[in-house]
Amino acid sequence: MPDASIPSAGPVDPALIEDLVAANRILAQNGVLDAWGHVSIRHPNNPERYLLSRARAPGLVSAEDIMEFDLDSNPVDPKGRRAFLERFIHGEAYRARPDVNAVVHSHSPTVIPFTVTDEPLKAISHIASFLACGCPVFEIRDVGITQGLLVTDSKQGAALAKTLGDKPVALMRGHGNLVVASDIPRVVHRALYTEINAQQLATALSFKRPIKYVEPDEAQDPKRLGDSWELWKTQAMQGA
Amino acid sequence: MPDASIPSAGPVDPALIEDLVAANRILAQNGVLDAWGHVSIRHPNNPERYLLSRARAPGLVSAEDIMEFDLDSNPVDPKGRRAFLERFIHGEAYRARPDVNAVVHSHSPTVIPFTVTDEPLKAISHIASFLACGCPVFEIRDVGITQGLLVTDSKQGAALAKTLGDKPVALMRGHGNLVVASDIPRVVHRALYTEINAQQLATALSFKRPIKYVEPDEAQDPKRLGDSWELWKTQAMQGA
Amino acid sequence: MPDASIPSAGPVDPALIEDLVAANRILAQNGVLDAWGHVSIRHPNNPERYLLSRARAPGLVSAEDIMEFDLDSNPVDPKGRRAFLERFIHGEAYRARPDVNAVVHSHSPTVIPFTVTDEPLKAISHIASFLACGCPVFEIRDVGITQGLLVTDSKQGAALAKTLGDKPVALMRGHGNLVVASDIPRVVHRALYTEINAQQLATALSFKRPIKYVEPDEAQDPKRLGDSWELWKTQAMQGA
Amino acid sequence: MPDASIPSAGPVDPALIEDLVAANRILAQNGVLDAWGHVSIRHPNNPERYLLSRARAPGLVSAEDIMEFDLDSNPVDPKGRRAFLERFIHGEAYRARPDVNAVVHSHSPTVIPFTVTDEPLKAISHIASFLACGCPVFEIRDVGITQGLLVTDSKQGAALAKTLGDKPVALMRGHGNLVVASDIPRVVHRALYTEINAQQLATALSFKRPIKYVEPDEAQDPKRLGDSWELWKTQAMQGA
Numbered sequence: 001m002p003d004a005s006i007p008s009a010g011p012v013d014p015a016l017i018e019d020l021v022a023a024n025r026i027l028a029q030n031g032v033l034d035a036w037g038h039v040s041i042r043h044p045n046n047p048e049r050y051l052l053s054r055a056r057a058p059g060l061v062s063a064e065d066i067m068e069f070d071l072d073s074n075p076v077d078p079k080g081r082r083a084f085l086e087r088f089i090h091g092e093a094y095r096a097r098p099d100v101n102a103v104v105h106s107h108s109p110t111v112i113p114f115t116v117t118d119e120p121l122k123a124i125s126h127i128a129s130f131l132a133c134g135c136p137v138f139e140i141r142d143v144g145i146t147q148g149l150l151v152t153d154s155k156q157g158a159a160l161a162k163t164l165g166d167k168p169v170a171l172m173r174g175h176g177n178l179v180v181a182s183d184i185p186r187v188v189h190r191a192l193y194t195e196i197n198a199q200q201l202a203t204a205l206s207f208k209r210p211i212k213y214v215e216p217d218e219a220q221d222p223k224r225l226g227d228s229w230e231l232w233k234t235q236a237m238q239g240a
Numbered sequence: 241m242p243d244a245s246i247p248s249a250g251p252v253d254p255a256l257i258e259d260l261v262a263a264n265r266i267l268a269q270n271g272v273l274d275a276w277g278h279v280s281i282r283h284p285n286n287p288e289r290y291l292l293s294r295a296r297a298p299g300l301v302s303a304e305d306i307m308e309f310d311l312d313s314n315p316v317d318p319k320g321r322r323a324f325l326e327r328f329i330h331g332e333a334y335r336a337r338p339d340v341n342a343v344v345h346s347h348s349p350t351v352i353p354f355t356v357t358d359e360p361l362k363a364i365s366h367i368a369s370f371l372a373c374g375c376p377v378f379e380i381r382d383v384g385i386t387q388g389l390l391v392t393d394s395k396q397g398a399a400l401a402k403t404l405g406d407k408p409v410a411l412m413r414g415h416g417n418l419v420v421a422s423d424i425p426r427v428v429h430r431a432l433y434t435e436i437n438a439q440q441l442a443t444a445l446s447f448k449r450p451i452k453y454v455e456p457d458e459a460q461d462p463k464r465l466g467d468s469w470e471l472w473k474t475q476a477m478q479g480a
Numbered sequence: 481m482p483d484a485s486i487p488s489a490g491p492v493d494p495a496l497i498e499d500l501v502a503a504n505r506i507l508a509q510n511g512v513l514d515a516w517g518h519v520s521i522r523h524p525n526n527p528e529r530y531l532l533s534r535a536r537a538p539g540l541v542s543a544e545d546i547m548e549f550d551l552d553s554n555p556v557d558p559k560g561r562r563a564f565l566e567r568f569i570h571g572e573a574y575r576a577r578p579d580v581n582a583v584v585h586s587h588s589p590t591v592i593p594f595t596v597t598d599e600p601l602k603a604i605s606h607i608a609s610f611l612a613c614g615c616p617v618f619e620i621r622d623v624g625i626t627q628g629l630l631v632t633d634s635k636q637g638a639a640l641a642k643t644l645g646d647k648p649v650a651l652m653r654g655h656g657n658l659v660v661a662s663d664i665p666r667v668v669h670r671a672l673y674t675e676i677n678a679q680q681l682a683t684a685l686s687f688k689r690p691i692k693y694v695e696p697d698e699a700q701d702p703k704r705l706g707d708s709w710e711l712w713k714t715q716a717m718q719g720a
Numbered sequence: 721m722p723d724a725s726i727p728s729a730g731p732v733d734p735a736l737i738e739d740l741v742a743a744n745r746i747l748a749q750n751g752v753l754d755a756w757g758h759v760s761i762r763h764p765n766n767p768e769r770y771l772l773s774r775a776r777a778p779g780l781v782s783a784e785d786i787m788e789f790d791l792d793s794n795p796v797d798p799k800g801r802r803a804f805l806e807r808f809i810h811g812e813a814y815r816a817r818p819d820v821n822a823v824v825h826s827h828s829p830t831v832i833p834f835t836v837t838d839e840p841l842k843a844i845s846h847i848a849s850f851l852a853c854g855c856p857v858f859e860i861r862d863v864g865i866t867q868g869l870l871v872t873d874s875k876q877g878a879a880l881a882k883t884l885g886d887k888p889v890a891l892m893r894g895h896g897n898l899v900v901a902s903d904i905p906r907v908v909h910r911a912l913y914t915e916i917n918a919q920q921l922a923t924a925l926s927f928k929r930p931i932k933y934v935e936p937d938e939a940q941d942p943k944r945l946g947d948s949w950e951l952w953k954t955q956a957m958q959g960a
Contacts, residue, residue: 218388
């Protein structure tokens with residue numbers, strides 16, 4: 001599948017790569033990413049390329065693990081590195097959503113229960129108000145029986161991106177979620193608070209009383225994420 | 241909004257600032273404060289001034305981040321530092337409550353479910369007996385639709401303080417809480433045990449049996465908090 | 481209350497004091513003891529004396545904090561050290577139970593919900609089979625209204641010991657528990673697994689299906705606790 | 721019981737022993753193994769022998785603690801080391817299942833609630849799809865009343881292995897579980913994700929809505945576990 005003839009979109013600012021590495025570490029440290037899952041960014045020089053770690057646990061990812069892919073998820077210059085089987089999630093999300101520059105795929109632990117019931121995952125906290133319109137749920141059986149429930153080709157990736165539509169988060173039945181945003185701090189914020197909102201909503205649901213979800217007319221993306229990013233990155237990169 | 245003509249109430253004992261910094265770290269370390277949220281104290285020399293960190297994640301706050309504000313929440317001498325958008329929560333709490341010298345605003349995770357249902361958050365443990373009379377819930381929609389549910393001006397802050405009344409804790413629907421006390425160790429104790437009591441009450445509620453709340457005639461503030469403060473501060477400032 | 485005329489039962493093997501200190505640290509590290517709560521042992525030379533830390537957070541206790549008390553809970557030689565208000569829990573437990581040589585009083589977090597409902601706390605796991613006969617619940621209101629729900633004199637302590645009877649654990653409504661055993665490793669084991677069994681039982685109860693508790697004829701105290709004690713002590717004293 | 725006449729199957733590659741030690745540490749660090757529980761491997765040179773730590777908390781196990789046993793669970797050369805009372809779980813699992821080369825016995829905390837109710841523990845996440853066919857539950861009372869619920873002889877061990885059948889995981893009522901696999905990384909993966917799936921399923925069940933379990937036709941063992949093993953081992957052996 002690697003094709004030596006795919007030209008690279010060129011070198012990337014090391015500070016951006018450092019932030020991509022930090023995003024992997026942050027989401028691992030906060031329990032959103034387990035030994036699998038991944039974070040990618042669109043290449044700043046070419047919207048037809050994206051950057052993603054070689055197949056490696058996110059908590060161990062370093063700058064030298066970052067590989068370049070085209071939107072068919074072919075590696076540009078693999079140098080013998082193994083690519084994630086599910087990289088097609090990223091390629092197809094970038095293809096379908098020109099507004100998206102950062103993508104997370106996770107097995108976010110408390111999100112899983114919402115993927116296997118018809119209990120909707122919606123925002124109950126202002127920090128998670130990006131979830132005010134709810135999360136569509138991707139049923140991979142609709143694309144055909146898939147052993148392991150993995151998204152391992154462009155057709156499956158495109159079906160997932162279609163389920164996502166114009167939303168920030170799609171749930172994947174029995175698997176996890178897909179989170180997209182315009183930049184790294186925002187996609188980390190969304191992946192993290194999808195998990196936290198899921199935990200809080202599970203508790204609220206246990207009260208068996210009506211729930212006041214955040215209304216769409218109250219939703220607002222945080223204007224800046226510099227303060228939280230400073231904290232998350234500092235904590236995640238300590239001793240790295 | 242900063243007004244160079246606002247005179248400072250003067251320097252503050254570094255030991256008090258150290259305790260304010262410790263309060264930020266303690267509540268961050270114990271998961272009450274996330275990347276946002278804040279702790280303030282009333283200025284010991286002038287009841288019309290309060291001290292609050294510049295806009296920064298509480299887990300990273302240091303002595304040099306502490307700024308002085310008047311009760312309209314204008315910074316006295318910002319020196320280019322950015323102030324929290326929601327500082328009006330503090331200014332209006334100090335204005336409305338002369339007995340209050342320390343204020344916490346948090347997104348306390350297990351408090352959120354109680355803010356979005358009508359399940360009352362009341363004390364089930366003697367350490368949280370300050371909650372024996374329950375917590376009023378602030379509905380920001382009553383002041384007008386607010387994108388992001390943030391308290392960003394004096395009018396909203398005053399409405400929140402009015403909801404608080406003479407209580408130690410007010411819940412903020414879909415957002416978090418406001419905790420007030422006479423001093424730093426007490427406000428830390430209250431913010432921490434509001435969260436812990438919420439966790440324990442959520443478990444007790446799951447049994448679906450009648451609950452024996454702490455009765456108001458049994459409630460008693462701890463006479464001293466020196467032992468817990470020694471532990472919390474020691475643990476929070478390790479390696480700081 | 482300190483009475484200089486109370487003779488000491490004499491010095492104690494430093495290894496025993498070290499284990500008492502370790503017990504404090506272990507239960508703090510494992511979240512059974514918060515900033516309060518305490519662990520004591522009966523004096524090996526005199527059954528009318530017990531050893532308990534001065535008033536200090538258990539996570540910070542060191543050998544020099546250990547004080548000696550008689551069974552009326554008078555300190556033998558306080559040397560200006562402040563004693564726990566609730567030491568009467570210990571004195572009266574030793575008086576009522578000659579078989580007991582170690583006592584823990586805690587605010588064990590997941591035990592609290594069982595103290596405020598009539599849901600019984602019984603063993604569902606073999607490691608907690610000491611709970612197979614259930615836990616009596618102490619209602620301090622039966623001794624008279626008590627602000628703060630604290631056990632601060634011998635009368636209240638004796639009423640609690642009477643509720644305990646011949647059991648290993650008594651719950652204290654809205655407060656925590658009292659755990660007794662023949663030695664330090666065993667009282668630590670019981671305090672720890674009362675909490676863990678409470679967590680597991682809360683989950684089992686949430687299924688709303690019949691529960692198979694450990695039957696009294698299946699209960700068995702572990703014959704030895706050397707392996708767990710080695711682990712707990714090693715982890716708790718790291719860096720101490 | 722030790723019999724000097726049992727010949728050893730010979731020395732084992734230190735890298736395999738290192739992985740066995742790592743497996744103990746990983747499952748302890750992740751809260752699957754508490755102060756008890758154990759991990760073993762079949763001897764690579766002789767299917768009638770297995771390797772298991774001497775009686776010691778898994779979080780403290782080192783290479784020199786590993787002992788060799790025959791399938792009757794007699795130690796080959798104990799050198800005065802004490803063996804686990806419950807080693808018969810391992811011996812009988814290896815006897816009954818020639819396909820198995822690694823065995824874990826744990827008190828996995830969130831598995832316990834599923835052992836004491838008839839709520840089935842089945843996969844809701846693709847990572848735990850080895851649980852798609854459910855877990856049989858071993859009722860030790862069927863073999864006779866057992867104080868402490870421990871499996872301490874070959875007869876009980878064989879009954880447990882019979883309950884396990886050809887499955888990867890058997891639950892043990894009021895006790896924990898038995899997990900088997902073809903190699904160390906796989907048995908660690910299974911023990912870890914049995915716990916995580918139990919946590920997620922408990923949350924899903926609390927919604928009181930129909931659950932979409934992973935269907936048997938969707939189940940698939942991960943083809944490789946190198947990436948997760950690299951992470952788990954790195955984290956567990958830090959500072960070891």
